[in-house]
Amino acid sequence: MGAEIDDPALRLVLEAGPSGLAFAEKTFRLELAKSCAQGPYLEACKQIAQQEVADMHAEIEALSIAIAATDWKASKTHIPYCRIPASVIQKMKDIYGDDCWRDEDFLEDFLKHHPGLRVNVKRGMRGQEYVRGH
Numbered sequence: 070m071g072a073e074i075d076d077p078a079l080r081l082v083l084e085a086g087p088s089g090l091a092f093a094e095k096t097f098r099l100e101l102a103k104s105c106a107q108g109p110y111l112e113a114c115k116q117i118a119q120q121e122v123a124d125m126h127a128e129i130e131a132l133s134i135a136i137a138a139t140d141w142k143a144s145k146t147h148i149p150y151c152r153i154p155a156s157v158i159q160k161m162k163d164i165y166g167d168d169c170w171r172d173e174d175f176l177e178d179f180l181k182h183h184p185g186l187r188v189n190v191k192r193g194m195r196g197q198e199y200v201r202g203h
Contacts, residue, residue, distance in 0.1 A: 121160070128154045133185025141188045149188040151180055 132154055141149050161169055161179070169175050180187055
């Protein structure tokens with residue numbers, strides 16, 4: 070997280086990360102998050118979340134570049150549709166629930182925001198053309 074943190078309480082929370090409160094019950098963590106005296110905890114959570122989002126977008130960008138540089142082909146049993154980093158899949162499951170990726174609307178909305186993750190298949194199983202996963 071780049072810059073040196075002067076506040077020792079904030080530094081302690083940042084170093085421990087979210088796992089530092091893993092021992093606490095969910096209701097305690099929720100009340101702490103709602104409290105007006107959040108202090109270093111709130112700042113640490115903001116910084117951790119911002120870093121997670123930045124890391125996720127960097128991983129998506131790197132995979133998008135790799136997908137664009139690959140000549141994808143369909144097999145007789147599978148037509149590649151998209152590639153999504155495992156860490157992003159897990160993060161979305163943590164936020165939206167384990168079944169979020171089974172929802173076609175969720176997947177399409179995600180790919181709408183990250184079109185570089187769609188696979189551009191050159192040829193289909195029977196010679197038909199596929200462009201950008203359609």
